[in-house]
Amino acid sequence: MSAGAGPRAAVLRLAGGLVIAVAWEVAGRASTSLLLPSFLETMRALAALLTGGALWRALWASNQTLIAGFAAATALGIPLGLALGRWPNPARWADPYLNLLLVVPTTALVPILLIVGGAGFAARAAVVASFAVPVIVQCARAAVRQVDPRLLDAARAFGATPAQQWRTVRLPAALPSLLVAARLGLARAVEGMVVVELLLVAVGIGGLLLDFQGRFDAPSVYAVMLVVMAEAATLTVAGRALERRLSHVAVDRD
Amino acid sequence: MISIVGCRKTHRGDGRQPPVPVLDGVDLEVRPHEFVAVLGPSGCGKTTLLRILAGLEGWDSGEVRVHGRPVSGPGTDRALVFQDFALLPWATVTDNIAFGLELRGVARAERTAVANRLIDRVGLNGFARHYPHQLSGGMQQRVGLARALAVEPEILLLDEPFGSLDSLTRRGLQEDVLRLHHETRKTVLLVTHSVDEAARLGDRVVLLGPRPARVIETIETGLPRPRPDDIGSDRRFVALKEHLWNRLKALTSR
Numbered sequence: 342m343s344a345g346a347g348p349r350a351a352v353l354r355l356a357g358g359l360v361i362a363v364a365w366e367v368a369g370r371a372s373t374s375l376l377l378p379s380f381l382e383t384m385r386a387l388a389a390l391l392t393g394g395a396l397w398r399a400l401w402a403s404n405q406t407l408i409a410g411f412a413a414a415t416a417l418g419i420p421l422g423l424a425l426g427r428w429p430n431p432a433r434w435a436d437p438y439l440n441l442l443l444v445v446p447t448t449a450l451v452p453i454l455l456i457v458g459g460a461g462f463a464a465r466a467a468v469v470a471s472f473a474v475p476v477i478v479q480c481a482r483a484a485v486r487q488v489d490p491r492l493l494d495a496a497r498a499f500g501a502t503p504a505q506q507w508r509t510v511r512l513p514a515a516l517p518s519l520l521v522a523a524r525l526g527l528a529r530a531v532e533g534m535v536v537v538e539l540l541l542v543a544v545g546i547g548g549l550l551l552d553f554q555g556r557f558d559a560p561s562v563y564a565v566m567l568v569v570m571a572e573a574a575t576l577t578v579a580g581r582a583l584e585r586r587l588s589h590v591a592v593d594r595d
Numbered sequence: 596m597i598s599i600v601g602c603r604k605t606h607r608g609d610g611r612q613p614p615v616p617v618l619d620g621v622d623l624e625v626r627p628h629e630f631v632a633v634l635g636p637s638g639c640g641k642t643t644l645l646r647i648l649a650g651l652e653g654w655d656s657g658e659v660r661v662h663g664r665p666v667s668g669p670g671t672d673r674a675l676v677f678q679d680f681a682l683l684p685w686a687t688v689t690d691n692i693a694f695g696l697e698l699r700g701v702a703r704a705e706r707t708a709v710a711n712r713l714i715d716r717v718g719l720n721g722f723a724r725h726y727p728h729q730l731s732g733g734m735q736q737r738v739g740l741a742r743a744l745a746v747e748p749e750i751l752l753l754d755e756p757f758g759s760l761d762s763l764t765r766r767g768l769q770e771d772v773l774r775l776h777h778e779t780r781k782t783v784l785l786v787t788h789s790v791d792e793a794a795r796l797g798d799r800v801v802l803l804g805p806r807p808a809r810v811i812e813t814i815e816t817g818l819p820r821p822r823p824d825d826i827g828s829d830r831r832f833v834a835l836k837e838h839l840w841n842r843l844k845a846l847t848s849r
């Protein structure tokens with residue numbers, strides 16, 4: 342990210358944003374459709390949202406689900422992935438199912454989860470978790486598989502117990518990939534949050550969207566979308582920054 | 596100190612590859628404080644032999660004893676220096692050197708004190724907080740050597756430790772190892788495919804045949820200790836090298 346970041350790049354990005362905004366404005370004014378508000382209308386709706394209380398209440402509700410679901414996904418997915426990577430033979434049975442989970446759109450599984458679990462907070466968090474778990478498991482598993490066997494040999498030669506091999510070699514070696522796992526998982530969790538609220542349980546941000554949609558308030562719908570996108574982008578950037586700070590080797594290489 | 600009698604080992608191929616017989620009844624005796632150089636062509640099984648001694652892998656038949664006891668795993672009396680260094684990339688020079696002590700539960704202050712002494716001893720002053728990738732190959736192997744010395748083993752196992760270094764660096768490290776052996780009287784078992792290195796360092800040179808390895812010949816070098824700087828022009832040294840060359844050539848040309 343830092344590669345293209347200079348005053349020049351910033352100006353270019355700003356210019357790009359401006360072009361999009363102008364194009365949007367023109368298209369919005371030209372269109373007679375209620376479904377395409379103009380850029381300025383959307384910005385006015387955004388300002389109203391940001392100063393009112395409904396958006397913040399919705400964000401608070403949605404993010405509770407997001408945090409709980411993501412935390413559960415990490416707590417479950419990382420140990421599971423690490424174990425699958427460490428013991429590939431017993432893990433073989435899991436392969437087809439994991440691959441299936443990765444390719445099947447999780448959205449298709451959401452109704453089943455909600456039938457089983459109801460529509461409460463826990464069930465919504467479970468949906469969010471189910472979006473994030475497969476990618477976290479796969480990344481964590483790959484992370485352990487990539488650990489240099491020569492380093493494990495060195496640890497063993499100097500008397501490392503199995504627990505010490507995890508602490509001194511496997512986990513530090515896997516750490517950068519685990520952070521990537523968490524970041525990708527978080528992106529999927531945001532998706533899960535929006536899907537469950539939008540498609541199935543009208544609460545939080547999803548509820549807000551459906552509400553505005555029902556009132557044909559297209560500018561507000563777009564404004565809420567922008568807020569969700571901004572949150573996802575912020576989380577991703579924060580995740581990247583955390584990755585850079587935590588992966589010692591990468592930090593040291595700058 | 597080390598006693599190997601009729602050691603046989605076949606690497607069992609995992610499914611696709613056929614089994615590889617590597618050691619075909621190796622006999623080797625190393626006395627306390629002795630410096631033995633095992634010389635053999637590439638791929639003959641030298642690393643396998645050292646890994647067996649280090650307790651990293653088992654053998655099929657025969658006896659492998661250290662201090663009269665059969666080797667059953669890594670032990671505090673032996674330390675291995677790896678051909679490709681095998682340093683932890685995320686750990687500083689200090690932490691890499693102190694690795695074995697950390698595994699033994701030595702307190703940080705004490706580990707650091709030991710590491711600092713060794714940094715001085717192997718000539719890495721000013722690099723305590725560097726990471727392996729910031730060091731040259733020769734410096735990395737100095738860390739590998741210091742890491743082995745830190746655990747105060749009675750026996751040093753050196754697996755072609757200078758094989759990947761340029762000749763000038765190699766010569767410097769060889770002299771350091773000779774000095775170290777002279778000062779500490781540690782028992783050293785070095786394996787190498789370099790005739791010059793075997794003759795230069797060993798009290799005894801044990802010649803292995805091509806895979807599956809057997810001991811072809813054992814030669815007391817009878818060269819003076821400490822080795823004079825001009826050993827290269829010593830008639831006995833030149834004759835020894837000539838002899839070893841001829842034997843190796845005859846063994847590998849078949």
Ligand SMILES: Nc1ncnc2c1ncn2[C@@H]1O[C@H](COP(=O)(O)OP(=O)(O)O)[C@@H](O)[C@H]1O
Nearest residue numbers: 606607615617636637638639640641642643644
């Ligand atoms: N884990 C292993 N599985 C199968 N074959 C192996 C394994 N380790 C080494 N070998 C084979 O055994 C032979 C001897 O290897 P090695 O002991 O590394 O030789 P050297 O150190 O003398 O070059 C080589 O042909 C190598 O390919």
Ligand SMILES: [Mg+2]
Nearest residue numbers: 641642678755
């Ligand atoms: Mg080798």
